[in-house]
Amino acid sequence: MEKIVSLCKRRGFIFQSSEIYGGLNGFWDYGPMGVELKRNLKDFWWRRVVHERDDMAGMDGSIIMNRAVWRASGHEETFSDPMVDCKNCKARHRADQLPHKNDETYCPNCGSRDLTEPRAFNLMLKSYAGPIESDENLVYLRPETAQAMFVQFKNILETSRKKLPFGIAQIGKAFRNEINPRNYTFRSREFEQMEIEYFCRAEDGLALTDYWLEERLKFYEDIGIPRPKIKIHDIPDSERAFYSKKTYDLEYEFPFGLSELEGVAYRTDYDLSAHIKHSGRPLEYFDDEKKEKFVPHVVEPSAGVDRTVLALICEAYDEEEVADGKGGSETRTVMHFHPRMAPVKCGIFPLLKNKPALVEKARAIADALRPHMMVFYDEAGAIGRRYRRQDEIGTPFCVTVDFDTIGENGPENADTVTLRHRDSMQQERIPAGELKDRIATAIF
Ligand code: ATP
16 A cells, blocks of 8 residues: 555645645545546546436535534434544554454554443534524534535426436535544545435335445446455445335445445435424425325435545556666556546657657647647657556556657658557557547547
8 A cells, every 4th residue: 555655646636635644544636647636537427327327416515514414314313423542552543443352352552452332423514604603603623524415406407397207416525533534544534435325116115225236236337346355345234224124335445454335225215204303394206106205215325525536546646667668678657547547648758858849739739629628748768668657547548749740751751659568568659630539539
């Protein structure tokens, strides 16, 4: 994991938040490469889940909502983790994550077994809306995006004119005051979620849960996380929330162990019923054809943006032994991102930076591609070094403009460039005018 963390910092993927002040535990910033990767992931999720489907509608809810929402959802009362203190070194831990030996738990910090009894610690971060810090003005930063989709169910149903089954999708920030943020960005206090609430009739709930599990596995494959790398954990009855009739956790083998990327849960009619009860508003669905009124059931595929970004980074990271061109070998660090996820799609290099005709042509190619994709123009250092820099950020294609391109070696190759492929390191010569379509097809 250290190598991945170091590359992420060195190449501008992820930085500690407030780093120059010592950071803040559980908070992270995404740098120039990280933000592109994250956007590609969110955009592709949105495309798959909203744009390519007829049965979905999107929304973007506020982070702070009326406190009554969290009372109705049960979060104010029960959204907590069991916390213990070590009486010896005073460290705080989640009771359910303590290591144990001979059936006895101990402090992972100092090894002491002298721990307090677990007590419930509410994970919602608090603030005040308004000038007075009173109980009346107390608000929470949402710990999940889901509730906005339940609360707006009726508005969205009416304005989108959807019929059951249909879903609402949302991407947004969520906050949890995790007792022990850890494993890099995996468990943070501020993170982003990509959530779907898919509303249906009760009799379709279980089948749709399996349907969404399959859809989500396809999604991970399409972003470069192969199916065998994801373990499906069918949560047993005894461990599921009482309202859920089926829950699958999708787990990825991170370097620190198998851990949850996403949950697909059949939540029955629990959420809408709770909001009907607490708000007194009718959130039922009326089936025109059958003349029936009922509370829809819901299937919730809930994924973490940051955890998926981390999985993409872990999956892509590779060190290879390659020929160094001098008869020996060298280590190449390469990120094998799927081209549609790669932060930069194409590196563009003039062979030499002190030849104005090469520079001008390379810049013109870069400018022509910019409206269609993220490109990186680089003229510094030997070509091999420039390729390596792009390999480290996972750029799938590199284009070199040389003397052939500018017609100095005759008209046959004029206006052609070399296109170098990241994974195979193979190069081919193609007309510069074909670049856009060639790359666009691969990154779509
Ligand atoms: P965990 O058991 O790991 O705490 P959870 O089961 O509480 O997670 P959910 O409430 O189901 O998580 O949230 C849905 C998704 O949101 C998770 O699958 C995960 O991808 C993401 N997520 C939840 N908590 C965090 C966090 N602290 N940091 C980053 N992502 C998170």
